[in-house]
Amino acid sequence: MNILQISVFLENRAGQLAQITKLLADEGVDIRALSIAETSDYGLARMIVSDAGKASSVLLHHGDILSMTPVYAVEVPDQPGGLAELLQLLAEHNIDVEYMYSLFFHEKGKACMVLRITNEPMFLSVLGTNRVRIVGMEELGLK
Numbered sequence: 500m501n502i503l504q505i506s507v508f509l510e511n512r513a514g515q516l517a518q519i520t521k522l523l524a525d526e527g528v529d530i531r532a533l534s535i536a537e538t539s540d541y542g543l544a545r546m547i548v549s550d551a552g553k554a555s556s557v558l559l560h561h562g563d564i565l566s567m568t569p570v571y572a573v574e575v576p577d578q579p580g581g582l583a584e585l586l587q588l589l590a591e592h593n594i595d596v597e598y599m600y601s602l603f604f605h606e607k608g609k610a611c612m613v614l615r616i617t618n619e620p621m622f623l624s625v626l627g628t629n630r631v632r633i634v635g636m637e638e639l640g641l642k
Contacts (some may be wrong), residue, residue: 500623501569502636503551504613508564509542516544522561528554531639532613534600547572547602547613550642570615572602572634573626577610585612585631592625594618602639611639 509515516535523530532547548554551567558565575581589596595617602611611634616622626633636642 500633500635501571502547502613502639502641504568504570504615505546505548505551505554505558506566506568507544507546507558509544511537511540511542515542519544519558519561519563522557523548523554526553526557528557531641532600532602534598534613545598545600547639547641549640552642568615570613571622572611572613572639574609574611574632574634577608581610582612588625588629588631589616589622592621594622594625602634 507519509519520530529549530546531549532545534545536543536545546554547570555565555567573585575585586596597615597617599612599614602613623633625631
Protein backbone atom coordinates (compact mmCIF):
# COMPACT_ATOMS: atom_id res chain seq x y z
CA MET A 500 0.00 0.00 0.00
CA ASN A 501 2.80 2.45 0.72
CA ILE A 502 5.33 3.69 -1.82
CA LEU A 503 9.03 4.42 -1.41
CA GLN A 504 10.36 7.94 -1.25
CA ILE A 505 14.03 8.74 -1.78
CA SER A 506 15.43 11.61 0.30
CA VAL A 507 18.74 12.96 -0.97
CA PHE A 508 20.89 15.34 1.07
CA LEU A 509 22.14 18.23 -1.05
CA GLU A 510 24.94 20.70 -0.58
CA ASN A 511 23.74 24.29 -0.68
CA ARG A 512 25.44 25.14 -3.95
CA ALA A 513 24.27 26.06 -7.42
CA GLY A 514 23.79 23.10 -9.75
CA GLN A 515 23.50 20.35 -7.14
CA LEU A 516 19.86 19.58 -7.95
CA ALA A 517 20.52 19.85 -11.69
CA GLN A 518 23.29 17.27 -11.35
CA ILE A 519 21.10 14.79 -9.49
CA THR A 520 18.16 15.12 -11.86
CA LYS A 521 20.51 14.67 -14.85
CA LEU A 522 21.99 11.51 -13.33
CA LEU A 523 18.50 10.05 -12.97
CA ALA A 524 17.44 11.18 -16.44
CA ASP A 525 20.52 9.60 -18.02
CA GLU A 526 19.50 6.28 -16.44
CA GLY A 527 15.88 6.56 -17.60
CA VAL A 528 14.47 7.21 -14.12
CA ASP A 529 11.42 9.48 -14.17
CA ILE A 530 10.78 11.82 -11.24
CA ARG A 531 7.05 11.66 -10.40
CA ALA A 532 7.10 13.96 -7.37
CA LEU A 533 9.69 16.31 -5.93
CA SER A 534 9.85 18.40 -2.79
CA ILE A 535 12.80 20.56 -1.78
CA ALA A 536 13.52 21.72 1.76
CA GLU A 537 16.56 23.63 2.90
CA THR A 538 18.44 24.83 5.93
CA SER A 539 21.42 27.15 5.98
CA ASP A 540 23.77 24.15 5.78
CA TYR A 541 22.12 21.69 3.41
CA GLY A 542 19.08 20.90 1.32
CA LEU A 543 16.87 17.84 1.19
CA ALA A 544 15.23 16.60 -2.00
CA ARG A 545 12.36 14.19 -1.42
CA MET A 546 11.41 12.28 -4.55
CA ILE A 547 9.03 9.65 -5.80
CA VAL A 548 10.64 8.07 -8.85
CA SER A 549 9.65 5.48 -11.42
CA ASP A 550 12.26 2.99 -10.16
CA ALA A 551 13.42 3.58 -6.57
CA GLY A 552 15.93 0.71 -6.63
CA LYS A 553 17.65 1.93 -9.77
CA ALA A 554 17.60 5.57 -8.61
CA SER A 555 19.10 4.76 -5.22
CA SER A 556 21.82 2.65 -6.83
CA VAL A 557 22.74 5.44 -9.28
CA LEU A 558 22.78 8.11 -6.57
CA LEU A 559 24.77 6.00 -4.10
CA HIS A 560 27.31 5.15 -6.81
CA HIS A 561 27.65 8.88 -7.44
CA GLY A 562 28.41 9.39 -3.74
CA ASP A 563 25.15 10.98 -2.68
CA ILE A 564 23.77 10.47 0.81
CA LEU A 565 20.17 9.26 0.78
CA SER A 566 17.49 7.44 2.70
CA MET A 567 14.40 5.51 1.65
CA THR A 568 11.15 6.16 3.47
CA PRO A 569 7.70 4.59 3.12
CA VAL A 570 5.02 7.19 2.36
CA TYR A 571 1.43 7.09 1.10
CA ALA A 572 -0.06 8.48 -2.10
CA VAL A 573 -3.64 9.48 -1.35
CA GLU A 574 -6.26 10.49 -3.89
CA VAL A 575 -8.10 13.75 -3.21
CA PRO A 576 -10.84 15.49 -5.19
CA ASP A 577 -9.30 18.07 -7.54
CA GLN A 578 -11.61 20.86 -6.47
CA PRO A 579 -11.62 23.66 -3.90
CA GLY A 580 -11.69 22.07 -0.45
CA GLY A 581 -10.68 18.58 -1.59
CA LEU A 582 -7.42 18.64 0.35
CA ALA A 583 -9.01 20.45 3.29
CA GLU A 584 -11.51 17.59 3.69
CA LEU A 585 -8.74 15.00 3.88
CA LEU A 586 -6.71 17.04 6.35
CA GLN A 587 -9.75 17.71 8.53
CA LEU A 588 -10.52 13.98 8.61
CA LEU A 589 -6.96 13.24 9.74
CA ALA A 590 -7.06 16.01 12.35
CA GLU A 591 -10.33 14.66 13.79
CA HIS A 592 -8.55 11.36 14.43
CA ASN A 593 -5.40 13.00 15.81
CA ILE A 594 -3.26 11.81 12.90
CA ASP A 595 -0.30 14.12 12.41
CA VAL A 596 0.99 14.86 8.92
CA GLU A 597 4.77 15.10 9.21
CA TYR A 598 5.02 16.46 5.66
CA MET A 599 3.12 16.40 2.40
CA TYR A 600 3.60 17.30 -1.26
CA SER A 601 1.80 16.72 -4.53
CA LEU A 602 2.42 13.91 -6.97
CA PHE A 603 2.48 14.44 -10.74
CA PHE A 604 -0.68 12.37 -11.21
CA HIS A 605 -4.08 13.51 -12.31
CA GLU A 606 -7.01 11.39 -13.31
CA LYS A 607 -10.75 11.99 -13.71
CA GLY A 608 -11.06 15.00 -11.40
CA LYS A 609 -8.68 13.56 -8.82
CA ALA A 610 -5.31 14.76 -7.61
CA CYS A 611 -2.80 12.85 -5.55
CA MET A 612 -0.89 13.90 -2.44
CA VAL A 613 2.13 12.18 -0.90
CA LEU A 614 1.92 12.02 2.90
CA ARG A 615 4.26 10.97 5.65
CA ILE A 616 2.09 10.44 8.70
CA THR A 617 2.18 9.30 12.30
CA ASN A 618 0.05 6.43 13.59
CA GLU A 619 -0.05 4.31 10.45
CA PRO A 620 -2.63 1.77 11.74
CA MET A 621 -5.10 4.55 12.61
CA PHE A 622 -4.38 6.30 9.29
CA LEU A 623 -5.18 3.15 7.29
CA SER A 624 -8.31 2.50 9.36
CA VAL A 625 -9.63 6.06 8.97
CA LEU A 626 -9.00 6.09 5.23
CA GLY A 627 -10.67 2.70 4.79
CA THR A 628 -13.69 3.64 6.87
CA ASN A 629 -14.10 6.91 4.95
CA ARG A 630 -13.45 5.41 1.52
CA VAL A 631 -10.38 7.53 0.84
CA ARG A 632 -8.32 5.75 -1.78
CA ILE A 633 -4.62 5.06 -1.44
CA VAL A 634 -2.96 4.99 -4.86
CA GLY A 635 -0.54 2.09 -5.23
CA MET A 636 2.81 1.65 -6.93
CA GLU A 637 1.44 -0.26 -9.90
CA GLU A 638 -1.19 2.36 -10.69
CA LEU A 639 1.48 5.06 -10.51
CA GLY A 640 3.80 3.04 -12.75
CA LEU A 641 6.46 2.65 -10.05
CA LYS A 642 8.92 -0.19 -9.51
